Amino acid sequence: MGLETNAGVANLLWEAEFFNLGPDYLDRYADLYRAVTVVAANEAAKKHLHPDRAVTILSGTLPEK
Numbered sequence: 730m731g732l733e734t735n736a737g738v739a740n741l742l743w744e745a746e747f748f749n750l751g752p753d754y755l756d757r758y759a760d761l762y763r764a765v766t767v768v769a770a771n772e773a774a775k776k777h778l779h780p781d782r783a784v785t786i787l788s789g790t791l792p793e794k
Contacts (some may be wrong), residue, residue, distance in 0.1 A: 731737030738755075745754035 731740065741755065741758070745751070751757075
């Protein structure tokens with residue numbers, strides 16, 4: 730979650746301000762996540778994730794022969 734550090738809390742507060750989520754966003758944060766249902770998550774995945782258009786990228790060095 731990133732709230733274990735001061736930097737994590739600061740980042741969440743910055744996001745709340747940037748996206749105009751309200752001064753009580755930190756208080757509502759966990760409840761918002763708990764409110765997401767499996768059905769809602771699956772619907773969002775079907776709408777926004779397109780495996781047929783996915784690209785796999787590999788990085789690193791190849792083993793020497």
